[in-house]
Amino acid sequence: MSQTIRIQLERYRPEEDSEPWQQTVEVPYHRDTSVLDALNYIKDHVDPSLSYRWSCRMAICGSCGVMINDEPRLGCKTFLREYLDAGELRVRAMDNFPIERDLIADIGGLVGHIESVDPFLIVDAERPLSEGENLQTPLQLERYEAFSECINCGLCYAACPQFGRNPQFLGPAAITLAQRYNLDSRDDGTPRRLAYLNAEEGVWSCTFVGYCSEVCPKAVDPAAAINQGKVSSTLDFVQRRAVDPVSTEDG
């Protein structure tokens, strides 16, 4: 552990700082030291006041999203060895969100959008238990399976220039989740979700920059989901299946 690498952290403590400032720290590294390991090292040995989110350390909880050298990445899935040539890492809170504290972004907007697209199975008629399992073929599963891998880390929102300019835009993860249920053979909720997707703040704010899919740590490909959503919304422009969720019984 004799080698070190320089990490520049963007710090912001709302009760003390009027604006974000930079803190530079030298951190020892191994081949297998992740950025999250480095942050934990700093917290334990250098500056216990550093705040950041993390939990699982294995790219499934989606908590440790940060900007690393201006790219949205998961701290646990990014290793210091990738930056040896660059010589330095710059870590800051995710772009396009307000900074809550230090490396913690306020992802309330993302959570609100995800909640707003009815991300659960909606059925027209309850199936009695006596009918047994609600079976799906492998093909029916394949249609939405990749879109169900999202861990809500928010990296796609940090990458999306449209969400950055207009936070009302539902954004990659929420639209992907809507699409995940719209493509599910057990679901009848498409007309309800189309009401959101058809809006300017739905699929139509997207100009297909595609950076969301590049930064996604789970290869969900939200850009594909949004563009499938554009096809659905275009068909609905003619078919008019969308129903206003506010007017439905439990909307």
Next chain:
Amino acid sequence: MRRSNEPIAWSLFGAGGMLLAFVGPGLIVVTGLLLGVLLADQPASVYESLLRWLSHPLGKLLMLSVVALSLYHTCHRLYHATHDLHLRAPNALMLVLFYGGATVLSGITAVVLWSIGA
């Protein structure tokens, strides 16, 4: 939430993109290269065959589709590119400039095609 009218523009954009991808290269190879090279010694016959082709209503329609949809495709992409590049201008002006431009140029193409062989 209010339904966006974007599907109209996006359909024209999508149709133009598909057409350009599938028909565009073939058209360029045939009209731009093959006809000129293979029939270089008989330019009159190239002119005659293209004139016959564009005199037929179906030929006119195909040519108008290729030109108009390509225009809408390009203008739609340029319109959104100005947004992505943060070029500031009143949105109504941009709409008129890009989609109006595509419409005017498509109209001119239609008039020119209509006059061929008439």
